[in-house]
Amino acid sequence: MEFNQIMIIMISAIFVNNFVLSRFLGLCPYFGVSKKMDSAIGMGFAVTFVLTMAVLVIHPVNLYILTPLGLDKFLQIIVFIFVIASFVQLVEILLKKFSKGLYHALGIYLPLITTNCAILGAAFIVVQENMSYVEGLVFAVSAGLGFTLALIMMAGVREKLEMADIPKAFVDLPISFITAALMSLAMFGFLGIV
């Protein structure tokens, strides 16, 4: 695969089709964990890690087990979510055993990640768009980075919003949505790059 193809996938997944701001995937953690900068960074990298690993496992499972057996229409959803749930569990156990520091940093976010639609969504996008293994991996890493970028931007704004004088009706969640609308509008500027 050529280098410029990789760049196209990366820029498309990070900016143009940002997972949060234009595909609407992973909104629950986006608004749930973006109140503080450190937790936003932790969540972002935890999602990127699990996203990459999930695509790494799901892609061959779909290609070499489900499709040859003709089960991809019936079992895709169940198998994908099963792989993700068991993978998250595995990561949690391994981190607990081998890296106490990382476990304390990411531990509380891991159970939340199973039900994060960004992970399952990425798996389905990779499968539905018939990406090759390398393309899928690049897509997964950049989708995770795009998610992290959006999360960190949001956390930065929300930390400032705490001090701002907002009408009482719009405090917290409503104003965050309107902020997200403006960010999403800004992402429109990248439309047409790829």
Next chain:
Amino acid sequence: MSNKHSNWFEFVKGIAKENPVFIAALGLCPTLAVTTQTINGLAMGVAVIFVLFFANMFVSLLRKFIPSTVRIPAYIMIIASFVTLVSLFLQAFAPDINRALGIFIPLIVVNCVILGRAEAFASKNTVSKSLVDALGMGIGFTLALTLIGLIRELSGSATITLQFAGLGKIFNFGQPILDDPNIVNVTTLIQNPAVVMIMPPGGFLVMGILLGIFQNSQNRKAEREKKRKQELAKAAKAKANTQS
């Protein structure tokens, strides 16, 4: 605690008081992603009602048999089976809706409304209560999605699409479009629709404003409650004073 409430209460709470979208802010991804047309929001809502109904039923039936350590994977497996049913049904009978909803059909599996109800309600309550709860929550979710879809479609493309599997019509409120039997030209209410409303930013904006309206009404209700309590306390104090 929930045993005290009547079935009617469990049904109504999902629609207004504990609306999953506007009050609890759950299931946000499908809420914003599919509501570019009214019918998409409605179809998504109906799919969620179906899955929620059967997931709640089975979780509630099996609540004494599922060990609590593996309950989340077990719930997800139950939910995933019903989502597969919905997905296959839509692929067969409503391909255009299936295309419009895209990956958000399989993503019903990770919709927090369904897992949240299974965990918070169905795993602790009887089957009949869980079914009523599922219907109420599902209808609340559907109403919310339809409302957002209606606002976004009307302001973004000046139409209201109520067309499912070839049935129904598209109501047009913009510039009249002739020569299409599916389109009903109502009046020219909106000359230049704001296309941004059916794009991602419009979704965030509409949701933010609706959440603000709901938060405002909640704030007011809380204030009224507080005032009433203060008055009651004052009255009780005055009574005590006169007696002594």
